[in-house]
Amino acid sequence: MKGLKSYLLDSESYDSDEDNNPEDPWAIAQIGLLNNRNVPVTIFDGYGELINAVWNADGQAMLLHDKNLIFRQYYGFVPLMSGLSTTIDITGTITIDLYGSTTISLWNKNAGIKINSTVLMKLDGSISLVSSNNLIGKATTSLHTTGTVNIQFDADFFTVPHLLCTTISHSSFIIKHSYTYSSTKTEKEKHIWNNFTLSGSSLWLNKKISDHCSLLNA
Numbered sequence: 001m002k003g004l005k006s007y008l009l010d011s012e013s014y015d016s017d018e019d020n021n022p023e024d025p026w027a028i029a030q031i032g033l034l035n036n037r038n039v040p041v042t043i044f045d046g047y048g049e050l051i052n053a054v055w056n057a058d059g060q061a062m063l064l065h066d067k068n069l070i071f072r073q074y075y076g077f078v079p080l081m082s083g084l085s086t087t088i089d090i091t092g093t094i095t096i097d098l099y100g101s102t103t104i105s106l107w108n109k110n111a112g113i114k115i116n117s118t119v120l121m122k123l124d125g126s127i128s129l130v131s132s133n134n135l136i137g138k139a140t141t142s143l144h145t146t147g148t149v150n151i152q153f154d155a156d157f158f159t160v161p162h163l164l165c166t167t168i169s170h171s172s173f174i175i176k177h178s179y180t181y182s183s184t185k186t187e188k189e190k191h192i193w194n195n196f197t198l199s200g201s202s203l204w205l206n207k208k209i210s211d212h213c214s215l216l217n218a
Helices: 002-008 016-020 047-055 207-216
Strands: 026-029 041-045 062-079 085-105 110-131 134-156 163-170 173-183 188-198 201-203
Touching: 041 047, 134 207, 163 207
Parallel strands: none
Antiparallel strands: 026 041, 062 085, 085 110, 110 134, 134 163, 134 173, 163 201, 173 188
16 A cells, blocks of 8 residues: 555655554445435445455446435315315425446546436325315326436546546426316316426536636646
8 A cells, every 4th residue: 555655646745654554444435315314335445445446446337326215295184164174285206316437547647436316306296175075176286307417526646736626517407397176066177287497507616626627628
C-alpha cells in the first residue's frame, strides 16, 4: 500500500506516518429513502478486497438499488349530518432503479463514477359518497411522474492541485394526471386527462466545481 499511496498522491499530501496504523481499510454503503434504510452493504474489507475493487473498476454498469416504497397511505371515514358518509383512500408509491459504474486508471491517475437513477412516483386517491350500504358516487384521481437523474463524478490525481468534477442532470420528467367521476344515479362516467413535460436540465453546483469540470473537459 505504500507504493500505491505514493503513486496516487503527490509528495506533499502523502504522510508516511499513516502506514504505521495497523487498521485495515474498509468501506460500507447504506441507502436511505423517506426514513427507510436498507441493510448496510460492505464494499471492501481489507487491503486485498480494496485492490481487487480498484483493478476491477472497468466502467461496467451494475444494479445498485431496486426498491418500491409506500411513502403516503391514508384511509378515512367521515359521517355527514345529512346521513350520508364519505370514504377517503389515498396511496402514494415510489419506485427507484439505481445503476452505477466506476472506472479507475492507476496509470493515468484518474477515476470516474456514474450513477443513473430511474424514478417513478405515483399518487392515487379516491373519494366515495355512500348512503347506507349504497354507493352514490365516486371520484378517483391519479398523478404519476417518471424520469432519470444522472450523477457523474470525475477526478484527476495527476494534476496538482487535483481536479474534482461533479455534474448532476436529469432527463425530461413526464407528469400525467387523470380524473374520473362516476355516478350510480346517472350511470355515467366523466374522464379528464392532462399531461405535462418538465424539460431536462443540468444543475450548477458552485464556481469551483464548474472551473474544475471545465479544465477536465478541455
